[in-house]
Amino acid sequence: MxxxxxxxxxxxxxxxxxxxxxxxxxxxxxxxxxxxxxxxxxxxxxxxxxxxxxxxxxxxxxxxPRLEFDASSTFLKIRNKTHGFMRTDKFIDSEKVGFINLVNHFVELYPLPCIEEFRICFDLNRSHKPDIDKWVKFVFEKKAKRVEFDFARLVGLYPLKRSLYTLCPLSLGLPSSVPLTSLVLKWVDVSDQVLDNFLSNSPFLECLCVQRSRTLVHVRVAGPSLHLKSLEISGCPNLRSLQLHATNLLTLKYFGPQIEIPFENVPNLTTLSIGDYPYPPPARKLGRILTFFPQLQKLALYIEDVKGLQRRRREFPPMSQLKQMELRVSASDLDSLLFLASWLDACPSLHRLDLDWMWIRFNATRRIKKGRTIVHHSLKTVEMTGFVGETVDTELCMFLMESVIFLEKIVVDPNPAYTKGGPYENMDIDPISALAVRKRVEHLKSKYDFGDKLVII
Known part of the structure; x- marks a missing residue:
């Protein structure tokens, strides 16, 4: 008892x-x-x-033992009261005051000497520094193991010169050695020195994520005592170098400027995500990058240069262990993804393929092509978000039906992937567009004998 x-x-x-x-x-x-x-x-x-x-x-x-303040759902409330993205600053500021007071109330009352997790998710910036400093001090004094500060903007567009909160624990008189196992910083400025201190003085750190920091320039993730298993560096526009030497690293996610990364020093990766808007991986280097990771089990890529990959379709290296592939594709109806035949050939164990379409609208179109014949035995599920039923995605569906022997279903969703898991999740696309996509799917099922394998959600 x-x-x-x-x-x-x-x-x-x-x-x-x-x-x-x-x-x-x-x-x-x-x-x-x-x-x-x-x-x-x-x-x-x-x-x-x-x-x-x-x-x-x-x-x-x-x-x-967990204090989690995720106010992303407040976005819908703000959006409804301010007519979409036309902001009412007075209303938004009042929401921020209420949120800050709530967090301060909990922080001041918390009686335990230690805390397992502390998470903040709300639209805050440098102007809220006194309160955020108080939370940072609380987190480290309570020896928190998992910490997340996510100050992403929830309403309106991101200004080019948005003032971000700067994390500097040492200036608050906090100890350098901390028992962190996970540190997530989003829309928080953190310097190379501070990040290096975290890596050097957090012997139990296994997960590190930094998004949208403008003060990161030269990141060094290296050291014989490093236990890091998951690393994400995303959207840091001034990054010039990323030095990696982490034999325990299993998951790496990098979206950022095109810099030289020593991938050979992370030999045990099983999950790799590389490239996202506006930082696509160069098509000419993709094959060479992947040669370092024949043991990958999950791969996520952002594909912008479709034509470049078509020209280099045979450069995809053998990846016999790959089980899941996620592709975010920026394409028009004049493009073709039939080069994926070579990729499937190189990944005989692949059992799931996820495609997120980002459509570029043109008035021109073309006829459906027939891809080269292959036989793939492992792929079971294909999911396409942002599906519109035009030439390029219809063509790919037909190729998959003909080439994948044990394919169980192709799930198509007209809603774009950015709606998943966020405040937009229950907001459907324009009803007229959704109806048009549904009619196209029904037409495909009847014309090309997809049967129950083609499912729209």
Whole structure:
């Protein structure tokens, strides 16, 4: 049995009173560690409202080892009240004040000496430095293991010169050695020196993610004692070099300027993501990069130069262990993805293919081509988001149906991939466009005998 926390019941409380209390409320009879485990599954704001249930519950929520403040859903509220992306600064500022006060309230009341996880997700910047400094100090004094600061803008366009919060723990008088296992920084400026200090003085760090930092220039991820297993460096526009020497690294995600990366020094990667808008990987180098990783099990690529890959279709190296491939494709109806026949040939164990279409509209079109015949035995599922049913995606569907022996289904979704897992998730595309795509899918199923293997969601 775990401990019981009864802040309002002192030693003089009679046994009869406790029996009556327990008889009325079986859940309240559970030990604190069980109640805390239950509350840990709830958003922290919801968990805190349980303090209103009774005296027994008044302080239980304060023992939850995770503080997660994700206000991305607030985006929908702001969007609805401000007519889309036409911002009302006064309303947005009031939301920020409320959010900051909420976080400060929880931080000031938290009684435990340590915390497992601390996560902030809201539109904040340098103007909120005093409050964010307070949270950073709290995180490191409480010896947090998993930390995420995500200050991405939720409403409107990103200004070119947006002032970002600068993370500098040492200036706050915090210890250099920390028990971090995961550190995620999004839309936070962090210097080369600070990042190097984290890597050097966090012996248990396994996951590091930095997105949109403008102060990163020369990143060094190296060292014999480095235990890092997952690394993401994305959208850092001033990055000039990335030095890698991490034999334990299993997952690498790099979206950024085209720089020379010593991929040979991360020999044990099983997952690689490279390139995204506006940082596509150069088609001429893609084959050479992939030769370092014959053991990859998952590969994610952003493809902008479709014609360049068509010319180099035979440069895709053998990848016998690859199980999953994710492609974000920027293409027009004049392009063709039939070069994927060579890629499938090189990946005999591939069982899932995900395609996210980014359409470039032209008034011109072309006839459907027939790809070269191949036979693939492992691919089971293909999912296409942003599907429009034009020549290029229809052509690919036909090729897959003819070439993949045990294909179970092709799932097509007219909604673009950026809607997944975010505030847009329940917002469908224009109903007229969705209806047109659905009609095209039904036409394909009847004309080319796709049957139940072609599914629209």
């Amino acid at each position: 775990g401990r019981r926390f009864e802040p309002e019941l002192n030693q003089s409380t009679s046994k009869k009173q406790k029996i009556e209390f327990d008889a009325e409320d079986k859940i309240s009879c559970l030990p604190d560690d069980v109640l805390v485990s239950i509350l840990s599954c709830l958003p922290i704001k919801v968990a805190a409202t349980t303090s209103l249930l009774s005296r027994r519950w008044r302080m239980v929520w304060t023992f939850v």
